[in-house]
Amino acid sequence: MNSKYLYIGFAALFGTSLRTGIGLIAAGASFPYSTLVINIVASFALVVLYEVFRKHELLPPMVITAVGTGLIGSFSTMSSVAYDTASFIQTGEYLLAIANYSLNMILCLLGAAAGLLAARLIMRPKKRKGLA
């Protein structure tokens, strides 16, 4: 159904606006901290969404897609990371370039792994007291 793209697009409005807004708050810093934090949070959130809500069918598929691909997907960004890194290379700030790229790579992957751990903790079967 083509309405899927409408929902994704609509959710993407919020993700993009949120990212831009946070970026504006943190504007003027010498290092793109906001992009890094946004990407880590998004990586964590997407895995939690999939491993808790999608896997256990707690939300309808359309909502999962809209929130996952639309909201979270557009909230996170790879192009900004690449462009900021390329800018650092252009200005000769090679250390910052390496730092920006590797921090995003490592911390976001760890964020995703943390999301998996969190999902498993949340969905862990609770022990019942009393009758077994």
Next chain:
Amino acid sequence: MDKLRPMLPVSFPWTTMVVNIAACYFIGLINGHGFFPAFQTMACTGFLGGFSTMSTLNDDALSLLRNGKILRFIVYLGMTYGCCLIGCMLGIYAF
């Protein structure tokens, strides 16, 4: 993209990778050369920023790892990060 997929090896997140690399090339192209500010914001922060994704990238990578596809995991991350940066620089130095 979906028409190409049957030809390609399965279980590799080609779509995400191609999307990310393309977005990085275009942000290099647009931001690197400068257009009038409204278009630049709309195209770069707006469209390309939303089009590219870090969250799906890492979810894909994690899935590959969990399914034991270690080599694909390394290739996926290596190619994505490598080609994204190269693509971006190609865009910046395009003309």
